[in-house]
Amino acid sequence: MAKILITDASHPLVAELAELLRKDGHEVFVNEDDITTRDGIKALVAKVGTPDMLILSEYHNLRATLTEGEANVIAETMDHNILSAFFACKHFGSLMAEKGEGTILYLSSVFADKASGANPAYSISCGAMQMMMKELALFYGNQGVRVNMVKLAPSAKEDETFDSDIVQAFYDVERKAPVKGRVEARDALGAVEYFLSPAARLVNGSDLKIDGGLLYFYHDRIYPVEKEADM
Amino acid sequence: MALDYLERPALVSEVNMKTGEEKRVLEGRRAIVTGGGKGIGKGISIRLAEAGASVVIVGNSNMTMAEETCALIESRGGKAWCIGADLALPESIDKVVAFALEKMGGIDILVNNAAYQPNRDITEYSGDLFRNVIDINLGSYLRMTMACFPYLKESGHGRVINISSVHGKKPTGFDIAYATSKGGVTMLTRETAVAFIRYGITCNAILPGGTAIEFKTESSIKGMQDFGAHYLRVERDRRYRFGYRTGYPSDSGNMAVFLCSDLGEHYNGVQMRADGGMTLF
Numbered sequence: 001m002a003k004i005l006i007t008d009a010s011h012p013l014v015a016e017l018a019e020l021l022r023k024d025g026h027e028v029f030v031n032e033d034d035i036t037t038r039d040g041i042k043a044l045v046a047k048v049g050t051p052d053m054l055i056l057s058e059y060h061n062l063r064a065t066l067t068e069g070e071a072n073v074i075a076e077t078m079d080h081n082i083l084s085a086f087f088a089c090k091h092f093g094s095l096m097a098e099k100g101e102g103t104i105l106y107l108s109s110v111f112a113d114k115a116s117g118a119n120p121a122y123s124i125s126c127g128a129m130q131m132m133m134k135e136l137a138l139f140y141g142n143q144g145v146r147v148n149m150v151k152l153a154p155s156a157k158e159d160e161t162f163d164s165d166i167v168q169a170f171y172d173v174e175r176k177a178p179v180k181g182r183v184e185a186r187d188a189l190g191a192v193e194y195f196l197s198p199a200a201r202l203v204n205g206s207d208l209k210i211d212g213g214l215l216y217f218y219h220d221r222i223y224p225v226e227k228e229a230d231m
Numbered sequence: 232m233a234l235d236y237l238e239r240p241a242l243v244s245e246v247n248m249k250t251g252e253e254k255r256v257l258e259g260r261r262a263i264v265t266g267g268g269k270g271i272g273k274g275i276s277i278r279l280a281e282a283g284a285s286v287v288i289v290g291n292s293n294m295t296m297a298e299e300t301c302a303l304i305e306s307r308g309g310k311a312w313c314i315g316a317d318l319a320l321p322e323s324i325d326k327v328v329a330f331a332l333e334k335m336g337g338i339d340i341l342v343n344n345a346a347y348q349p350n351r352d353i354t355e356y357s358g359d360l361f362r363n364v365i366d367i368n369l370g371s372y373l374r375m376t377m378a379c380f381p382y383l384k385e386s387g388h389g390r391v392i393n394i395s396s397v398h399g400k401k402p403t404g405f406d407i408a409y410a411t412s413k414g415g416v417t418m419l420t421r422e423t424a425v426a427f428i429r430y431g432i433t434c435n436a437i438l439p440g441g442t443a444i445e446f447k448t449e450s451s452i453k454g455m456q457d458f459g460a461h462y463l464r465v466e467r468d469r470r471y472r473f474g475y476r477t478g479y480p481s482d483s484g485n486m487a488v489f490l491c492s493d494l495g496e497h498y499n500g501v502q503m504r505a506d507g508g509m510t511l512f
Contacts, residue, residue, distance in 0.1 A: 038358065056365070066426040070376040072321050075370045082411060090353050112418065115500070124415045128369065130374040131414025134402040137378055139352055166425055206404075 001025040002052035002196055005044075007035065007088050011107060012157035016185035021192065032146040033222035041091050050102070052208075053196055055086045056129070057107040061161055062121035074121045081125035082132070085214040089136055091162050092228035096144035104140070105195050106133050106149040107188060113151065117164035131208065137205030146204040156182040172214055177210045179212035234445060236274060236303070239481035241281045242488045255283035256492035260388075261335035263327065265289040265318055265375060266345030268297025270444035271394060274480020275342055275487045281306050281308035282488045284340060287331040288313040288392055291345070318345050318371035319363060338382040339478045340491045343372040343416075344394040348409045361408045368412030370421065376423055376434075389432035390491040393420050393489075394483065397440045397510045399502065417502060424500030433499040435490050440506025442478040 005013055009032040018028045029048050029126050035041045058081035064074055089104060096102030111119070112126035130149060132159060138149040153173050154162055174180055187210050194200055209215055245256045257279060267276040267288035276286050277300065286304065290297030290313055297313040304311035312334045316323040331338055347367045349360060376391055383389030398406075399413035423434035482505045489495045490503070490512060504510065 038359075051301075065384060066373075066377055066423055067380060067430075069377070071374045074377075075373055076375070078415070079365060079370070082365055082415070083358065086353075086356075086407075086411070090356070094354060115421040115425040116420070117422070117425050120419070120426070123422055124369070124373070124418045127363075127418025127421075128411045128415030131399065131402065131417075132407060132411040134408045134414075135404075135407045136353065138402050138404050139407070166428075176264075229354065 001027065003027045003048075004053045004055060004192075005029045005031065005048050005051040005092065006055045006057050007031050007084060008057040008059050011059040012155055013152070013183070013185045014057050015186055017188050017192070020074050020185055020189045024193070033207065035087050036080060040127035041087040044097070048092075050099055051092060052070065052102055053192070054088060054092045054096070054102070054104045055107055055192065056088060056104065058084050058129070059122075060125075061119050063118055063161065064121065065118065066120055075191065077121035078125045078128075079112055081122070082128050085132060089132070091099070093136065093140050093145060097140055098143045100144040102145045103195055103200075104145060104147040105192065106130075108151050110151050110153050110209065110215055111162070112149070112207075113215055114169070115167060116162050116169065117167035118162050122161075126158050133207075134205050141204045146195070146200065148195055148205065148208040150186065150188065151209045152183045153177070153214050154182065155184065160213050173212070176217045177214040178217060181212060183210055210215060234443065234480070236277050236480060239479050241278050241481065242485040243282050245492065245494060256488060256494060257340075258283035258304075260284040260314060260339040260491065261331070261337050262340035262342060262491070263287045263289065263331050263338060263375070263379070264342040264344055265371065266291075267342070268292055268300045268313060271439055271442055271480045271483045272342075272344040273300050274482075274484035275344060275394075275452045276311065277304060278481060279340065279342075279491065280304040280311060281307070282492070284486060285335050287311070287327075287334060289316055289318065289327055289345065290368030291317050297397070306309050318375070319366040321374055324374045324378045326369070327375070332382065337385060338379050339386040339388060340390045340392070341375060341379045341383065341488060343375055343393065344393045345371055346394070348406055351408070352354045353407045356408055357395065363411050364408035365415070368409065369415040372416060372419055376419070380427070381431045383427070384430045387431060388493065388496070389427070389430065389434065391423055391427070391434040392487050392490055393434065393436040395420070395436040395438045395502065397424050397438050397504060399436070399438055401510050420502070421500045428499065433490070435495075435500065436502045437483050437485050437486050437490075437499050438502055438506065440478050440504070440509040442480060442483070444480065475509060475512075478505060478507060490497040
């Protein structure tokens with residue numbers, strides 16, 4: 001069974017995901033501290049050592065639009081996620097590379113590809129971490145460490161975080177996605193177990209969408225579904 | 232050898248198909264170009280001016296080149312001013328916007344172009360250097376966009392152009408902070424496009440590939456020996472054999488003119504590769 005470190009306890013699915021992983025027999029650490037400082041990351045390294053899997057669940061977010069929000073606060077929120085992921089990958093990635101094996105998984109969001117309209121600080125950081133993931137897939141891949149990303153559709157716990165009159169992601173998830181439904185921890189669990197398994201030995205630099213096909217569906221959301229049925 | 236920024240053709244005018252009337256596509260528009268004094272930014276500044284826009288050029292590391300670019304534009308009958316500012320510092324943003332308003336009376340076009348590329352892998356990056364790259368390449372884009380928004384809204388044809396890179400799609404193999412920042416620019420572009428659409432403002436990104444500029448930013452010795460850099464050189468050699476050429480600053484400049492003009496009004500939130508197909512190989 002694997003030693004797994006999850007970097008940000010504030011992600012809404014992480015507590016349940018950690019429990020499910022423990023039930024599967026894994027040793028799971030869930031970080032609750034700020035690791036964007038030298039002392040913070042050193043303390044976590046001392047506590048955890050070398051994990052078999054690093055799950056980056058950075059989830060600092062801020063409901064603030066680009067038209068009305070405060071730029072510095074948005075930038076700081078965005079930076080927190082990016083820097084936290086950078087420090088975790090630099091320190092734990094190096095430890096895994098020394099060992100010659102391991103896997104890094106970004107627990108990201110469809111908002112790495114899709115504008116949120118409500119939480120640009122989070123989506124911009126997801127976009128940044130998507131390129132960080134690809135870069136590290138090159139760098140760590142030839143040292144035995146695979147790096148990948150999962151992009152989750154919004155869960156039922158995220159209405160307040162992402163609801164937007166422009167994008168309406170929740171309407172999209174429930175009405176537009178070909179396979180409808182809110183993402184749950186068990187959906188993320190399946191991805192984690194897959195990326196840990198030998199079946200994923202050549203999977204590196206990939207992004208796995210767990211969104212029911214949402215990102216490929218873009219028809220007008222206000223098309224009247226009821227009338228559609230009458231036609 | 233000095234680059235000749237006037238060598239390549241410029242997109243300048245549009246024609247009314249019914250009346251035959253011809254006009255410069257950016258006549259009377261007012262633009263800010265960050266990092267507009269050299270390299271790709273210079274190519275953009277010159278072509279925006281050639282198409283009729285007034286330009287405020289924001290320089291930092293080489294103000295002499297920014298001033299030379301202003302002089303070149305003025306020598307061709309255009310209007311240009313330059314200001315020095317470290318855009319990694321939030322307090323610089325208001326200074327730049329105030330300067331642009333003082334000189335031009337408004338802002339129709341913002342080109343976020345300033346960037347820093349130290350070429351280091353993750354083990355070589357300190358937290359401070361990584362943060363600095365993110366602050367310049369991504370933070371300044373965000374702050375400039377939000378600071379210019381009230382004036383772009385007044386414009387009636389506001390445009391935001393984010394100069395990204397092919398490394399906003401494909402990794403570099405030698406600079407994690409640069410690629411990370413460009414990935415952030417991709418989503419900043421989409422968020423801006425969505426947030427500003429109701430105000431008639433578009434936001435698009437241009438993704439240049441390898442471009443001939445005066446000089447590259449610093450490269451670490453280890454970075455240059457890295458397999459990624461080596462792989463890139465080998466790949467480029469292969470591409471040249473099949474007709475690929477290095478990009479010119481004018482390639483991005485002409486694309487910026489098109490996207491900023493009324494011709495480009497239907498483009499919003501897109502990532503336009505200007506790489507000669509390099510990333511398809």
